[in-house]
Ligand SMILES: [Fe+2]
């Protein structure tokens with residue numbers, strides 16, 4: 001049960017880190033290539049701590065790499081939002097911003113939870129996440145209030161990503177059963193923060209759209225299978241080798 | 244003393260030339276050409292390695308590779324800044340890269356086909372880069388020399404990481420060893436080409452040496468590289484793909500075979516496997532980013548205006 005929860009956190013970090021890693025070398029300007037890689041590196045670092053903890057909880061001598069590279073798409077528990085393709089820069093920024101608002105709220109709660117390991121991981125993450133949120137909020141405002149083109153691109157991204165954001169503040173069965181934060185408890189806080197930045201960015205808050213969920217329970221979009229087949233290719237092709 | 248004499252004396256006394264100092268036009272041009280080629284190499288060089296970030300075999304390797312490619316982006320930035328001190332803007336130098344006017348190291352026009360290529364690049368290519376670059380920490384132009392000090396520190400990390408990947412492969416299964424051997428087979432000669440044409444055919448070398456922009460000749464550095472790498476390859480249990488390679492006790496170094504200069508010039512002139520692919524990727528990133536850079540400028544202007552209005556009121 002607790003392993004499910006930790007894996008859900010780890011998977012979400014890894015998949016978003018993987019998506020951001022796709023930008024490396026191809027970003028809009030060198031400075032932002034570096035900034036986005038930084039965020040990806042933070043997420044990878046956090047996911048490693050989480051997988052190591054999940055491995056410990058499993059008690060069957062699995063390693064972080066086995067958990068990351070040898071589970072299939074129905075076992076992955078990341079949010080649907082983070083597996084969405086990068087799209088253009090506006091899309092990536094909006095996805096990051098929606099996630100960062102959630103991530104900060106989560107870490108602020110996790111530092112208070114009774115599990116010492118999760119607490120420690122969250123404490124370390126919190127500093128990084130605050131920086132991520134500042135970075136993505138600034139870009140939301142810059143693009144939203146920039147040119148007509150950037151405004152339109154970002155508004156489109158916000159609208160199209162909106163249905164995937166719902167899942168960020170849903171509570172899964174394994175979360176109900178544990179002494180961990182319930183994301184549904186910070187739904188209002190997520191909306192308040194997101195609305196404030198969208199307003200400053202002169203963007204419209206999308207009308208209620210269909211709500212997509214399922215990632216946390218292992219039911220994904222078609223994108224995840226492709227992410228995993230690329231990411232897991234080495235471990236699947238050359239089983240059991242040391243790299 | 245004339246300005247030229249002051250300049251010459253500084254060079255002779257190993258005093259650094261700084262951006263505000265007088266310098267001969269040819270010195271400035273040579274520096275711009277060399278630093279630009281170097282900056283673009285860092286920038287284009289991100290691509291072949293970034294090619295493996297999403298497929299790295301373990302989480303640790305993924306993070307290390309991403310951090311490495313990020314370092315290369317940083318190197319690009321330092322060098323573009325050094326160029327700006329010579330009156331060459333980043334935009335202008337990128338335009339020259341995109342139009343094909345400016346060059347970058349040909350090594351990045353070779354494809355990264357397997358994971359072993361990532362290890363080999365770190366080990367051999369960053370290794371060659373270090374040999375080329377360490378003397379540049381004492382190059383005569385101040386901003387370039389200082390940029391290189393920072394760059395070199397990170398390059399030696401890269402080289403160690405690359406070697407570590409190779410060690411894991413050579414301690415691995417037959418398949419892994421084969422992957423490592425295949426990678427050195429493909430990368431050895433292109434890496435030797437990184438030191439440039441033979442001294443007898445290198446037009447720019449002599450003046451660069453006189454101005455202490457360069458401190459060792461291409462052939463000297465190439466020899467050093469071979470002497471350094473052959474024992475490392477042996478340690479890894481890999482065969483260097485050169486039938487003529489042989490220890491020469493008399494010169495206390497290795498004799499080695501002739502580079503395929505036809506291939507060298509073909510790739511330099513744009514006809515390697517990845518020349519087009521790499522430049523296309525650079526142009527695409529730049530073009531796709533145009534609206535983002537415009538938005539950032541527009542927003543900065545708006546904000547400055549708002550601040551001004553606030554102060555006025
Ligand atoms: Fe570099």
Ligand SMILES: [Fe+2]
Nearest residue numbers: 315369398401
């Ligand atoms: Fe490097």
